[in-house]
Amino acid sequence: MTERSEHTPLDGPESCRRALAAAGYIADDAVATACFLALELDRPLLCEGVPGVGKTSLARALAQVLGGPLIRLQCYEGLDSTHALYDWDFAAQILHVRTLEAQATSTGTALAAAGIEDELHRERFLVARPILKALQAGAPVAAGAAGGRAVLLIDELDRADDEFDALLLEVLSDWSLTIPELGTVRAAVPPVVILTSNRTRDVHDALKRRCLYHWFDQPGPEREREVLALHVPHAASGLRGAVVAAAGRLRAADLLKPPGTSETIDWLRALHALRVDELDEPALRASLSAVVKDAADIPVAREVLGVTGGA
Structure with missing residues (x-):
């Protein structure tokens, strides 16, 4: 146990x-x-x-x-181990070798290969990547x-x-x-x-x-409204419901990249920034770029949402 x-x-x-x-x-x-x-x-x-x-x-x-x-x-x-686990600071190691060589030259001593190897692999030259x-x-x-x-x-x-x-x-x-x-x-x-x-x-x-x-799973409408209320609390409640409903229609359509909850949060933030209180056709036209993220999906989304005017 x-x-x-x-x-x-x-x-x-x-x-x-x-x-x-x-x-x-x-x-x-x-x-x-x-x-x-x-x-x-x-x-x-x-x-x-x-x-x-x-x-x-x-x-x-x-x-x-x-x-x-x-x-x-x-x-x-x-992605490999040097980017995920650890790596060695090669530039710092080279500078250190040159310093050791200069010291050896000035003192007239010889550098031991094994000693240099130990010097170069001390912790101060270790570059920790995320897992380490x-x-x-x-x-x-x-x-x-x-x-x-x-x-x-x-x-x-x-x-x-x-x-x-x-x-x-x-x-x-x-x-x-x-x-x-x-x-x-x-x-x-x-x-x-x-x-x-x-x-x-x-x-x-x-x-x-x-x-x-x-x-x-994609959250249901009620939970998605809770999420939107948490992230965009100043947006009108009716507008949150309209965004959730519109996002649901887009997800039911044949889109290459249907919107997730992160896109509905962006969409509601965009509408709130535009001082929109109602998800009417002008608001949809102005804010569609916040929720549709593929060129091939734009005409489908416009048709599903009833956006007929504009570019």
């Missing part, structure tokens, strides 16, 4: 839900439960779903709840320091190559990273790890088994 984590500042899913709401994130019971278990069991949480439904913003809210740093690794094709930073944030030297638990956001994992899944699995299995020249860095307090994926490729099964999992 898994022991209760000593690092969880919340006492249950409902407590987690309230804390996330205070941080500006409207979580349903399933999301709150998944987050609580990720904290309680020290397990990564894999969040999959269509873009714009709150996967990335969940990590930001958790960092605010926990009072620790948010460390983000944005994934992309070709997250482990260091929970290392023993930092465990008693001020600040809360670190949140590591590995964003859009599906954009990275399959090989990256294996690299990630190795680190997440025991919350440690071995640097051959320096030794092993082990997190005394594991970071909270949120992985997001838009499912442009399947995440490796072995990594999925290591994680807790939550699928993010």
Whole structure:
């Protein structure tokens, strides 16, 4: 049986839900439960779903709840260990070698190759990338320091190559990273790890088994209105409802990039900035660029929303 984590500042899913709401994130019971278990069991949480439904913003809210740093690794094709784990400061190493050579010349001594190798791989030349930073944030030297638990956001994992899944699995299995020249860095307090994926490729099964999992659906109209009220509180209630209804019609249409909740938030903010109180045709025409993000979708969206005039 898994022991209760000593690092969880919340006492249950409902407590987690309230804390996330205070941080500006409207979580349903399933999301709150998944987050609580990720904290309680020290397990990564894999969040999959269509873009714009709150996967990335969940990590930001958790960092605010926990009072620790948010460390983000944005994934992309070709991502490798030197950008995800650590690298060496080559320029600083070269300068150091030149300094050693100058000192040797002035003193008439010879440089030992083994000694130079040791000099060049000291910690001061190490460049910590996001994953190493997250482990260091929970290392023993930092465990008693001020600040809360670190949140590591590995964003859009599906954009990275399959090989990256294996690299990630190795680190997440025991919350440690071995640097051959320096030794092993082990997190005394594991970071909270949120992985997001838009499912442009399947995440490796072995990594999925290591994680807790939550699928993010597009929120229903009532919850989306709650989210809009939280993020754009000064907009009229009737306008929020009209935006949610219009976004629903766009999602039901054959769009290449249907709007997520992040787009409806942008849309309502744009309408509020334009001092609009009613989602009529002029308002739709003026604000369509805030919600439609593909040229091929513009004529379809205009037809669905009844926008006939203008460019």
